[in-house]
Amino acid sequence: MKLIQLFWVLIFTSQSILSLATPTFKIKPSPVWKTKINFDPQGNAHKNEGSVSYLLLDWQDNEITKEYNYRYCMSLNDEDAVQSNSQLYFTFDPSYEELCINTIKIYRNGKIINKLNRDKIELMRNEKNVERYIYDGSYSAVCILEDVQVGDILEYEYTLKGANPIFKNHFYNYHSQAFSSRIQHMYYQMLLPEHKKYQVKNLFGGVAPIQSTKNGMQSISWNLKNVAPIFTDEDSPSWYDAYPASEISSFQDWKEVRSFMQDLYPMNVVCPKIKDFISKKKIRANEEGVIQIIRFVQDEIRYLAMSNGVNSHKPHHPEKVFEQRFGDCKDKSYLLSYMLKEVGVMAWPAIVNTNAKRYVDRYVPSPFAFNHVIVKINWKGKNYWVDPTFNNQKGGMDQLQNPRYGKALVIDNDKTDWEKIPENQINKVVINENFWFTDSISKIRYDVVSKFSGQIANIRRGWNLSNSLAENKDAYLDYCTRFYENMNWKHDSALIFRDNQKENTFTIIEKYEIESLWEHRGTDSLELYSSYFPYNMYEFMNSTNDKVRNAPLQITHPIDVELKINLHFPKHKQVAFEEEKDSVVNDMFKFHYDVSNNRLSNFVTLTYKYKSLQDHVPVEKLKTYYKDYNQVSEKCEYPVQWGMEVDPKFKIFxxxxxxxxxxxxxxxxxxxxxxxxxxxxxxxxxxxxxxxxxxxxxxxxxxxxxxxxxxxxxxxxxxxxxxxxxxxxxxxxxxxxxxxxxxxxxxxxxxxxxxxxxxxxxxxxxxxxxxxxxxxxxxxxxxxxxxxxxxxxxxxxxxxxxxxxxxxxxxxxxxxxxxxxxxxxxxxxxxxxxxxxxxxxxxxxxxxxxxxxxx
Incomplete structure (x- = not known):
């Protein structure tokens, strides 16, 4: 009897393990609790609105049964629409979700064609974020539709059952109320237990919902008709959002959010291997020790996210992260905070939103208001903010650059909801370009020395040291030949990097030879000309071809650039230059240029200075910005006249x-x-x-x-x-x-x-x-x-x-x-x-x- 019982236990256990190892899906009718929403397949009044016309978006959530239903009905108006909608992807996380496909059908010439066939559906593991080193454990059921034609109306519906257990009885949803395509009918409903507390917040002009209670349930719904498309402008700030939306959250305030996050980051865990590491390295709570721990987590714990299931918000144990030498922002911040506290330095994880930044508190309180975790450090009475996902950061405590995330919710016992992250980034760039002329026909020596200080030094260090020298030389030469043709490296060691890690500066030295820069201005002219432009400064300035826009324009900030172009002429060549200077200043940037002529050494220096003053251009100031930007462009181009094609020997007239x-x-x-x-x-x-x-x-x-x-x-x-x-x-x-x-x-x-x-x-x-x-x-x-x-x-x-x-x-x-x-x-x-x-x-x-x- 015991052998028989053991046999059945093994059978059931093996089946359970097999079911966990092999995700699956079901085919079921629509949930019975849904509010029925009809649409008219013949009523497509927007075939000229674009490639795809959305006839119905029907999304309904049931927080009582933890079921979430999604239904799409659309008209495929051209070949592009057929191409992009003939493959359907139903994505789910098998660690806590069950996928049920309810409907796949096509309406054509008054007939309904059923396309839901289990044999035509395959399960695939998602790898869409692998290039970003993110593995979320999700799968997709992929259905490749056959015989899809222009003019077809496609309808499909699926239901996800289950919720991430990390949130327990909490819930949250973000409901966009417009897209870049017109929507004939948009319906969204959420069902809640009768006495469940929640908050609704309407964002960016979002429409308030209809709220009611019936049959022991609360209903929150939006029923929107003929929703006009909204087109976004390029190069807008990350915190800007043009689409109206509404949020629903069961969290009542930010203190409750912080309390929830504190439970995910306990600091009383035992990590013997980390303690042994600190002891062997003799790390102390001095500047050297603090920097050593920061650099260890930033540089030796590589970024790799295993964020499926509860680990979407819960970090892995610090000891595990330490041993496996990889983790995401949560893991690395947790490890950094723990290691610093082990040596007696106060440190806490802090959650931020890298997109919303200083406007993160505009959202309804919930953990979903954040997308990143950093660390706040208090050392010798001064606060420092460190992003442990950054690498190649050099210098001491005074050179630490606060990440520009605006404000943070620190996971500590403080009563303050928000803490502002001071902006202390100093992105200084000093560039010296030298053109050495022998005559109008010989090769020109072109040298560039670029020195980067502050956070931009960290960025340039990372870019260059992560590639081989050959890759860097190819990239630099490709960039320069956009502006100066027929050029090449002067010699094999013509690209040099100098890394001052103590001062956190990174210097790049480039040495080129240019075949010629001089050209005739007209077909009948014997005079030779060339012009010079601060191309290396313009990569830090922002403009756009989208002159008519409704969104603010994002500009690089903070950045402080000084660029000098030195034109060295031979002693026998006298080239006349007018010394001049001018400035352009507004609320967004300030620019200065200066032309100086050193007649003794026979060279001319063109000096350009650009400094950003804020991170965006408000819509009401775009006209001024464009005008000033064009004025800067006009001042930047400097023409030079060499004279005759070949300098003749002096002959008296x-x-x-x-x-x-x-x-x-x-x-x-x-x-x-x-x-x-x-x-x-x-x-x-x-x-x-x-x-x-x-x-x-x-x-x-x-x-x-x-x-x-x-x-x-x-x-x-x-x-x-x-x-x-x-x-x-x-x-x-x-x-x-x-x-x-x-x-x-x-x-x-x-x-x-x-x-x-x-x-x-x-x-x-x-x-x-x-x-x-x-x-x-x-x-x-x-x-x-x-x-x-x-x-x-x-x-x-x-x-x-x-x-x-x-x-x-x-x-x-x-x-x-x-x-x-x-x-x-x-x-x-x-x-x-x-x-x-x-x-x-x-x-x-x-x-x-x-x-x-x-x-």
Missing amino acids: GPAVFMAVLLIIGLFFWIRKLYNWDIKPEFQFGSVQDTIGGWLAFVALGLYVTPISIIYLIYDSGYFSQAIWDSFITQYGNQPFLAGGFYFFELLYNLATIFFAIFLIVLMHQKRSTFPKLYIYFRVIVLVGLFADNILGAEIIGSDAIDTKELSRGIVGAAIWIPYMMKSKRVKETFVKRLGKNKAQSEKTEELQVSKEMI
Whole structure:
């Protein structure tokens, strides 16, 4: 008898084990407790609404029997709809759910075709999240439908029986009330025990439900007709939701949620192997010990989620996670909190929502308001927030970057519902790009040095160190060739990573060679051009082609980027650059750019600075953002003109030299005549100034600088170069002689200014009485010349802009020094000497002055 009993026990046990190992499903009619909802297969009024027209979405939950029924009726309007809906997937978790398929049918030409055939359904384990290292233990019953045609109406219905035991008597549901397709009829109902307490919260404009009590049950239902589609905008913040919805929860407040979560994370568990590990490693509650534990959990416990059944919310035992060396966010946070408490550091798991972030409290209280677990650490009176799923985090406690999750519900005994997670991330990027030019035809050396600090250093460290050097070189070269074609690595070791783990900085050094950047702007032009743009900065800026939108625009934040482009030219190549700077500032970001020209070393630096100020652009500020973004784009592109295709050897342009010599001869006779010009000084009696002092010192300084600066300008502009004059033929087409004449005017004007300034210097040191008037003439001539140069330049050679800086200096100088020369007492007392025949009179005047002073 005992053998027979043992036999049957073994039979039943083996059958139970087999049933657990092999999930199955049932085919049953619709549950009897359902409210019957009809639909008219011939009433599809929305065939032009898209690929699929939803005629009915009928979802009904029974929290008394723990049954959840889902029914779909849709019209397949084109081939895409047939393709995407000919395979049906009924997903369930066999550890606590039972799948019952109720209906699969097709309506065609007034006939009903039954498609529910058990032999056509196969069970498959889901692996859709394997690439994210998530295994949830779910299965799908897959039904591949045969003979599905455009115009068919498909109806299918299934029921899941059972609820996750981790929630015991609690329940929760989220009901979306709109989708991206029109819905002719949407019905949702939940049945509850008569006295069961619950909360309903309507979100984002969701419609309130109809609530009633009947036959010992509470009913909560929504009956929506002709639900319009809602289309979402790309690049909207994760916390933004455009779809109206309602939530139902049996949790009454956040304290109840925290109490529920506390039971899942007991800290009084026994973990002898963890204690032995801490003891052998001699880990203490100092900074080194805390960092050692954090890095161990982040880097040596790999991320892998086994979240089926109760483990959807309940973490595995810390000892098990420690031994198997893997776990999800719950497991790793639980382990980190436990290990820190073992060495005497206060630490608690904290639940957050990585999508809703700071707006997580807008949801109805429930554990489903959260999707992630991190750890709050209190060390030496200061709070730190650590995400144990991050890896490659370096630096000490001061370098710990709080994850940007907004706020958290900490699983401790505190009475506070929510704690704000301070934002302390410093994402600093400093990039230096160098272009080294030899000439216009040789290869160009292009170097990039990028230094990342803060959380972005952790991200870049992870990206680069997780790939091989060959993979990284291929990716970097592919990125750069989007902007600069015909380039390659300079040599095999041209990609270098420098990891300063103590300061938590990560530096990337890239060295390339570019075949050429210079190209002709037009088919008939001999001039070569290239343009430069801060491409490496733009990857941190956000824009979108979707200019008409209803959602805010997400932007990268926080980020602080400084990028410099250094253009190094050979010593023999003189390239003119205008120094300039400008800024664009709004509530979302601030941008600054600067162009500086180092003539001594012959290189130009383009400096760009961008810093985000918030994480999104509100809808009402999108217009301003787009306008400013476009303004930044315009300022970022910097064109450079090289000149002739091949730099010719210097050859003197004879006519220019001839004209210069003639002018110099003419200036010599004219200056000689002016030198002999003599006028009676305004000074008669009073003190005589022996030195050039007071404000006259600035006049003298200006005169000294003028010849030097203009001589350099003549050299830099190539007035005597044959190549420059030849270029007028190709550059100015039908009016080369007019352009050349303008160039002659500039040359002669500049030569006259030089000699006039030198002549004034001589008169100034001789204290000639003619100096003030001639200096006034000089100022007027210079100002008139500046205006003529700008006006003629715009008319003859099509100059784009008037040199307002030079004109301003000329106008201000004239406005100051002309009145000074006319009114200043010191000027009158200084310039009193006369020439030749008046010399004795001048000396007599000086003797009278001396006698007067002696008396």
